[in-house]
Amino acid sequence: MNRAGSLFPLLLVGLLAMGSFWLEHIVSSEDRSGLRNVRHEPDTMVENFTVDHFDARGQLQSQLVAQQLQHFPDDDSSELDAPIIRFLGEGRLATFTARKAFVSSRGEQVLMREDVRGDRPPQNGSPRQTLTTEELLVRQGEELARTDKPFVLTHGNLQIQGVGGEWDNLKGQFRVFGQLQAEMPGQPTQTTP
Numbered sequence: 001m002n003r004a005g006s007l008f009p010l011l012l013v014g015l016l017a018m019g020s021f022w023l024e025h026i027v028s029s030e031d032r033s034g035l036r037n038v039r040h041e042p043d044t045m046v047e048n049f050t051v052d053h054f055d056a057r058g059q060l061q062s063q064l065v066a067q068q069l070q071h072f073p074d075d076d077s078s079e080l081d082a083p084i085i086r087f088l089g090e091g092r093l094a095t096f097t098a099r100k101a102f103v104s105s106r107g108e109q110v111l112m113r114e115d116v117r118g119d120r121p122p123q124n125g126s127p128r129q130t131l132t133t134e135e136l137l138v139r140q141g142e143e144l145a146r147t148d149k150p151f152v153l154t155h156g157n158l159q160i161q162g163v164g165g166e167w168d169n170l171k172g173q174f175r176v177f178g179q180l181q182a183e184m185p186g187q188p189t190q191t192t193p
Helices: 002-033
Strands: 044-054 060-072 077-081 084-087 094-097 100-103 109-122 129-139 144-155 160-169 173-176 180-183
Touching: none
Parallel strands: none
Antiparallel strands: 044 060, 060 077, 060 084, 077 100, 084 094, 094 109, 100 109, 109 129, 129 144, 144 160, 160 173, 160 180
């Protein structure tokens, strides 16, 4: 009986070692077969954050703000809730908002989706510009925003509806790539009795 009692710890250590080797084998075979990378599950969540981007001179160029960020390790992307992108350069203020956004692995592109809105206040003699669409790809470093979806752009009293366009914030221009319909309200006519 004494001998069986002394073998129990040795048997327990042996079972633990076999379990460790088995677990390591399962995990490494998932890595080799790519099973681990197939799962699109967040590994990090951040609430209420701001990321500032600076130009080469150290001046604040843009901000990315969101209520929540989820990072996905399988493709190194991030999903944002209630994102806001602000361009803050002198004479070229602009703000873009949406319900959701998806950020590329290096953060250079932000795909904004659902109820996307852009606003550029009056500045440098140019009237207010607003944009509404359902999807907008924003390249922060270049201050460009592009859509291939239907959009409505207002520039002062001019309203433009189209499909596909690009907002160049550095130049203060919007280029239309596809269909276009513009409406510029005229002055109301007065009739005299």
